[in-house]
Amino acid sequence: MKSKEQSRLIGALYCRLSDDDEKDGTSVSIETQEKILTDFCKQNNICIYDVYIDDGFTGTNFNRPDFKRMMEDVKAKRVNVVIVKDLSRFGRNYLQVGSYISDVFPQMNVRFIAIGDDVDTDRGDTDYDLMLPIKNVFNEYYPADCSRKTKQAFITKAMNGEYIGSFAVYGLLKSQDDHHVLEINQEVAPNVVWIFEMAAYQGYGYNKIARVLKEHKILTPSAYRAQLLKRPYDKDPYDWNLATVHKILNDKTYLGFFISGRRRKVSFKSKRIVKQEEEDWIMIPGIVPQLISQQLWDDAHAKLDSRKRTGSSGFNNIFAGLIKCDKCGHALGIANASDRKNYYVCNTYKKKGPEVCSSHYIMYHELYDAILHDINEVLFMVRENKEEFIARVLHRIENEDSEEARIENEIKMLESKIAELDRKFEQLYDDRFNGILSDRKFQDLSARCEAEQDEARARRAELVKIHDNSQATAYGTERFIEMAEAFETLTELDDEVLNRLIQSVIVGDRIKENGETRQNIRINYKFIGEIA
Numbered sequence: 001m002k003s004k005e006q007s008r009l010i011g012a013l014y015c016r017l018s019d020d021d022e023k024d025g026t027s028v029s030i031e032t033q034e035k036i037l038t039d040f041c042k043q044n045n046i047c048i049y050d051v052y053i054d055d056g057f058t059g060t061n062f063n064r065p066d067f068k069r070m071m072e073d074v075k076a077k078r079v080n081v082v083i084v085k086d087l088s089r090f091g092r093n094y095l096q097v098g099s100y101i102s103d104v105f106p107q108m109n110v111r112f113i114a115i116g117d118d119v120d121t122d123r124g125d126t127d128y129d130l131m132l133p134i135k136n137v138f139n140e141y142y143p144a145d146c147s148r149k150t151k152q153a154f155i156t157k158a159m160n161g162e163y164i165g166s167f168a169v170y171g172l173l174k175s176q177d178d179h180h181v182l183e184i185n186q187e188v189a190p191n192v193v194w195i196f197e198m199a200a201y202q203g204y205g206y207n208k209i210a211r212v213l214k215e216h217k218i219l220t221p222s223a224y225r226a227q228l229l230k231r232p233y234d235k236d237p238y239d240w241n242l243a244t245v246h247k248i249l250n251d252k253t254y255l256g257f258f259i260s261g262r263r264r265k266v267s268f269k270s271k272r273i274v275k276q277e278e279e280d281w282i283m284i285p286g287i288v289p290q291l292i293s294q295q296l297w298d299d300a301h302a303k304l305d306s307r308k309r310t311g312s313s314g315f316n317n318i319f320a321g322l323i324k325c326d327k328c329g330h331a332l333g334i335a336n337a338s339d340r341k342n343y344y345v346c347n348t349y350k351k352k353g354p355e356v357c358s359s360h361y362i363m364y365h366e367l368y369d370a371i372l373h374d375i376n377e378v379l380f381m382v383r384e385n386k387e388e389f390i391a392r393v394l395h396r397i398e399n400e401d402s403e404e405a406r407i408e409n410e411i412k413m414l415e416s417k418i419a420e421l422d423r424k425f426e427q428l429y430d431d432r433f434n435g436i437l438s439d440r441k442f443q444d445l446s447a448r449c450e451a452e453q454d455e456a457r458a459r460r461a462e463l464v465k466i467h468d469n470s471q472a473t474a475y476g477t478e479r480f481i482e483m484a485e486a487f488e489t490l491t492e493l494d495d496e497v498l499n500r501l502i503q504s505v506i507v508g509d510r511i512k513e514n515g516e517t518r519q520n521i522r523i524n525y526k527f528i529g530e531i532a
Helices: 030-043 065-075 094-107 131-159 189-201 206-215 221-228 242-249 294-306 347-352 364-384 386-399 401-433 439-484 495-501
Strands: 010-017 047-055 081-084 111-114 172-174 182-184 258-260 263-265 273-275 282-284 323-325 332-336 342-346 502-513 516-525
Touching (some): 030 047, 030 081, 189 206, 189 294, 242 294, 323 347, 332 347, 342 347, 364 386, 364 439, 364 495, 364 502, 364 516, 386 439, 401 439, 439 495, 495 502
Parallel strands (some): 010 047, 010 081, 081 111, 323 502
Antiparallel strands (some): 172 182, 258 282, 263 273
């Protein structure tokens, strides 16, 4: 026999509603839930200890303030019955809901009632109620389904080029007519272009660019946003840092790409956000207004990749990243002779010796004079007879048609080779699976296969780049002329001139013929390549 005190029912009335629940046709307001629970207690002679309300909290986890407060009262034995309108109000994680009903509450001698689902642990039949776990599964399915549909809606919007971010990236803004459309922010877009030009044409690194922007009192993106929103900003509004500059210089939105899906939630049950790999992003070209050209992007990143600091001697290597060996294709590095004169030598030769490559030795002043002379000749041609210059470039392209056909054929051969190696690897795997090959033999043969495939892929990528550059030359001639017309006759070279006009300088070996020494130097200009 239970004592009078033990038989007295003291109820904790629990109500919950979230934004997702409001979309559910079976869900009702907090006020309605509370009335249903209160009426039930009156009809069943249950004393109400307190009402616990979590308004705006998801049911996919139990990290809710009033749920925690209720459980503290349960542990303190202030209540002995928990009452909810239905199981979905208690929670939508079927494993945790089942654990509370089957384990937690029974161990604490607490009765659990879900009115709408006809669940009452005091009846003792919950362990055999086959519908109970099914109901819990359906309650969890709902937020999972909502999450899936919401994600799919976002993906559909993204694929249609509809911007769904809270704020536009720095340099762009949301259209007043349609917030899903981005427009160029004429006020700060020039700053984005300037940042890329400092990297591409002045050779500045991330920290140097940040210092320049700070010196010129340019508002940081966060300070500028606060200004637009008329919100207070308690940090230094001009305190640009490496991370901010790095983010801008690596954001392909400025190339005109619509980008979505950079981050995702771990699951609908968790609020934790993780970064996605770039290959998993949604990237659609040609939808967002393009702030910078592909050429400027490539120039900036090529310079950032090859940038070298000024040495302790104070010498500024203005040709860093531009000078290439005509034999191995690697860079020529700067060195000092015993008389402190600077010269270049092939890095491959310096590291691996004459068995792999030759020195390609050239004095700094000789290279400087040759490039300065060639650039001035090109600038003169552009200035004096633009039409003849264009005809000269296009004539060279026509002569390269046969070479382009050869490149296309080699690309096709390499693609066939890569596909054949794929099939070969699959055969090796089958032989290993069927016991024809040992694990050790499989590893050896597959490693060789993979190395051969990597080599073929690298060669294909190189040829595709050459092929694409040759096709783009005809379209780039006018762009080169536009850049060249900004310069008069040059008396000296600097980083900006070189990085605006020149793609690379190919240096050959020094050759002695008839008592004379000559050295082939080929200059590839931006957009148009070598001028014959």
